[in-house]
Amino acid sequence: MRSRFNETAARAHTILPTEATSPLFEIASFGPGQSAKIARDSYGMALGGIRLSQIAVPTAINVGDNTGPSACSRWGYHIPFDIPTLESLYPRHSGYVRDVNRVTTDNYRNGFILGPDANATVREARESRVGSGPSDSAPPQFPDD
Numbered sequence: 001m002r003s004r005f006n007e008t009a010a011r012a013h014t015i016l017p018t019e020a021t022s023p024l025f026e027i028a029s030f031g032p033g034q035s036a037k038i039a040r041d042s043y044g045m046a047l048g049g050i051r052l053s054q055i056a057v058p059t060a061i062n063v064g065d066n067t068g069p070s071a072c073s074r075w076g077y078h079i080p081f082d083i084p085t086l087e088s089l090y091p092r093h094s095g096y097v098r099d100v101n102r103v104t105t106d107n108y109r110n111g112f113i114l115g116p117d118a119n120a121t122v123r124e125a126r127e128s129r130v131g132s133g134p135s136d137s138a139p140p141q142f143p144d145d
Contacts, residue, residue, distance in 0.1 A: 023048050023049055023050065026038065026039035026046075026047040026048040027039060028040070043058050043061050043062075044061045044062065044063055045058060045061075045062060050107065050112045051103070051107075052103070052104075052107060052112070052113065052121070053099070053100040053103040053104050053107075053121055053125070054121075056099075056103045057096065057099040057100050057103055057125075058081070058089075059080065059081055059086060059128075059130055060078040060079055060080045060081055061078060061079045061081070062077075062078045063077055063078070063079075086130060086131075087131075087132065090130050090131040091131065091132065092131045092132065093128075093129075093130060093131030093132065094131070095131060096125060096128070096130045096131040097122075097125045097126050097131075100121065100122060100125035101122055101125075104118050104121050104122055105118075108142050114142075114145050115142035115143045115144050115145045116142075116144055116145065118142040119141065119142050119144075
């Protein structure tokens with residue numbers, strides 16, 4: 001019996017372009033034993049790699065490096081931006097949604113995100129309260145692959 005996960009994984013495996021290669025992370029420096037420190041932008045987001053809209057159009061600081069005894073040391077954590085930071089980055093909701101659309105469309109075209117996930121990403125951006133004005137842009141529709 002095939003599960004929905006297996007069907008989705010099989011479908012994803014067959015539809016993603018074989019020539020799609022993810023960009024490499026940018027390295028800031030090397031430490032002891034050639035351990036690499038990943039370069040980060042002013043919000044602590046890793047530079048390079050596949051930058052989904054949640055990273056390229058951030059609404060929170062995402063920290064992948066951490067220490068301590070809990071799961072944070074393995075998976076990191078995020079801290080939502082305060083209202084003044086969000087308002088300075090996205091003075092209008094339509095600008096935020098436009099940026100999410102652009103990044104998501106690029107990632108879809110490059111084979112880094114599937115249609116249903118791209119649609120969900122754009123829908124979540126449109127339904128969010130990020131930005132102070134209304135969204136006046138029509139969302140793109142991605143195939144359900």
